Amino acid sequence: MHFPRWKEIFIWCVCAFGVLFALPNTLPTSTLSRLPDWLPRQKVSLGLDLSGGAHLLLEVDLDSVRNDYLNQMLDAARTTLRKENIPYAANFPKAVARDQLSVEFDLKDDSAVGKAKMVLGSLDKDFKVEIIGTHVKMTPEVNAIDQRKMDAIERSIEIVRKRVDETGTREINVQRQGEDRILLQIPGLQDASGVKEILGRTAKLTFRLVDEDAPEVMDRKSAVPPVGCVYLKSSDSGKYVAVKKQAFIGGETLVDARIGQDEYSRPMVSLSFNRIGAKKFGEITSENVGKRFAIVLDDKIISTPVIKEAIMGGHGSISSDHFSAESANELALLLRAGALPAPLNIIEEKTVGPDLGADSIRSGVLATFVSGLLVLMFMYLWYSSFGIIANVAVVVNLILLLAGLSCLGAALTLPGIAGIALTVGMAVDANVLINERIKESLRRGAKWVKAVEDGYQLAMTSIVDSNLNTIIGMCCLYQFGTGPVKGFAITTILGTVISFFTSTTLTRYVISLLMKYRRQLSIPM
Numbered sequence: 303m304h305f306p307r308w309k310e311i312f313i314w315c316v317c318a319f320g321v322l323f324a325l326p327n328t329l330p331t332s333t334l335s336r337l338p339d340w341l342p343r344q345k346v347s348l349g350l351d352l353s354g355g356a357h358l359l360l361e362v363d364l365d366s367v368r369n370d371y372l373n374q375m376l377d378a379a380r381t382t383l384r385k386e387n388i389p390y391a392a393n394f395p396k397a398v399a400r401d402q403l404s405v406e407f408d409l410k411d412d413s414a415v416g417k418a419k420m421v422l423g424s425l426d427k428d429f430k431v432e433i434i435g436t437h438v439k440m441t442p443e444v445n446a447i448d449q450r451k452m453d454a455i456e457r458s459i460e461i462v463r464k465r466v467d468e469t470g471t472r473e474i475n476v477q478r479q480g481e482d483r484i485l486l487q488i489p490g491l492q493d494a495s496g497v498k499e500i501l502g503r504t505a506k507l508t509f510r511l512v513d514e515d516a517p518e519v520m521d522r523k524s525a526v527p528p529v530g531c532v533y534l535k536s537s538d539s540g541k542y543v544a545v546k547k548q549a550f551i552g553g554e555t556l557v558d559a560r561i562g563q564d565e566y567s568r569p570m571v572s573l574s575f576n577r578i579g580a581k582k583f584g585e586i587t588s589e590n591v592g593k594r595f596a597i598v599l600d601d602k603i604i605s606t607p608v609i610k611e612a613i614m615g616g617h618g619s620i621s622s623d624h625f626s627a628e629s630a631n632e633l634a635l636l637l638r639a640g641a642l643p644a645p646l647n648i649i650e651e652k653t654v655g656p657d658l659g660a661d662s663i664r665s666g667v668l669a670t671f672v673s674g675l676l677v678l679m680f681m682y683l684w685y686s687s688f689g690i691i692a693n694v695a696v697v698v699n700l701i702l703l704l705a706g707l708s709c710l711g712a713a714l715t716l717p718g719i720a721g722i723a724l725t726v727g728m729a730v731d732a733n734v735l736i737n738e739r740i741k742e743s744l745r746r747g748a749k750w751v752k753a754v755e756d757g758y759q760l761a762m763t764s765i766v767d768s769n770l771n772t773i774i775g776m777c778c779l780y781q782f783g784t785g786p787v788k789g790f791a792i793t794t795i796l797g798t799v800i801s802f803f804t805s806t807t808l809t810r811y812v813i814s815l816l817m818k819y820r821r822q823l824s825i826p827m
Contacts, residue, residue, distance in 0.1 A: 346704065347489065376407075458646065557579075580615065674726070688813075702804070729797075754817075
């Protein structure tokens with residue numbers, strides 16, 4: 303029952319922390335705005351089922367996934383045939399039609415049919431190569447297409463979650479619906495225009511070399527780009543610049559993108575590449591010192607810097623005279639989240655009202671008040687003074703839990719309320735175990751101090767086992783669950799840890815203080 307000074311200070315600091323961070327939830331916004339800046343102001347927000355919010359149903363364009371796969375193979379076939387000096391007909395397609403199911407083209411003659419079939423067959427094991435006469439047909443396996451579509455759905459879900467999370471929204475619900483749809487629910491958001499704009503951006507970043515011999519033009523329709531090049535508009539000059547079609551590095555090698563400032567204090571975006579991207583970037587810049595390369599975002603050139611020296615280490619930056627702090631930050635956000643593997647179409651949009659939530663809140667408050675009052679009365683009538691101490695621990699448990707949720711910026715949902723009720727029940731259960739053990743020790747004739755020490759020691763194993771099993775189960779729910787299920791898991795884990803502290807440490811400390819000032823406590827046997 304002895305508490306060293308450092309442990310007493312720790313207990314008081316934890317309780318003070320709980321009061322400080324839970325207090326904003328009880329104050330109106332007008333009062334919070336008048337508080338000093340150093341005081342916390344974060345509140346627990348309400349989830350979609352309690353406060354309403356935006357509901358978006360997105361459809362992934364899976365046809366574009368197949369189309370991109372075929373076009374990649376078309377480009378690879380063209381490059382390989384050129385490299386192997388295998389002539390192909392002048393009508394070699396530039397792109398695959400949207401409803402096309404295979405890559406088809408003609409060779410110039412049948413003299414290299416065998417070599418062509420061998421080199422084309424080695425490009426991708428999932429493509430079947432057929433050559434009839436000089437006509438080449440490359441058809442992907444159905445399983446390969448299905449796998450790419452599945453990957454596109456999964457990547458789209460993750461990217462949607464990252465992009466919306468970056469905007470500061472909490473407790474969003476993103477989940478798959480059907481074969482090609484994604485459900486997005488955002489609590490408390492009444493205008494989804496900003497989110498739709500973020501989701502509509504593809505943010506496809508590539509780095510390409512500039513063809514220095516081709517002139518810059520004002521109208522790309524009036525100019526023919528060199529072979530292997532394409533004219534893209536530059537945001538710096540407003541002219542069209544000829545750049546290589548083949549990017550020497552893409553956004554998939556990007557590790558991080560953050561907003562910063564250049565030497566003139568203008569906004570810029572700092573980039574960091576992975577090991578593969580850093581190596582490729584270093585090689586290209588070493589071989590092209592004195593030349594320009596284009597930073598292309600969504601088929602628009604945002605900058606054409608001159609390579610003054612080899613850029614090693616995998617770090618670079620994007621700067622532009624047209625950058626504002628807001629646009630640079632939005633670009634960094636999109637690049638961090640990654641490029642969507644396929645376009646997203648919004649097929650349903652609606653705003654969910656909080657009417658259901660208001661009824662649920664009223665019912666929940668009433669049920670919590672009645673059940674809490676009954677529990678407090680039972681603890682007092684059955685355990686007398688020790689019951690009062692347990693009731694104090696339950697109140698402190700709720701305060702600390704509210705403070706923890708505020709710090710996390712969590713959104714409270716109906717499953718979250720269920721998690722709070724569960725943790726309160728566990729806190730009471732732990733105190734019941736301890737008090738019963740104390741009563742057993744007193745029946746055996748133990749003194750007060752010895753009985754209390756035995757009570758906490760004997761009940762500790764059961765309390766630890768119960769809490770540990772709960773935390774393991776909630777960790778599994780958080781790992782495999784989505785949306786409100788994760789909210790329930792977080793609330794329960796946080797409440798379990800807090801209830802363990804209040805039931806095993808706080809109550810023992812309170813009892814030790816009382817024993818210093820009272821010689822005897824009466825507990826009904």
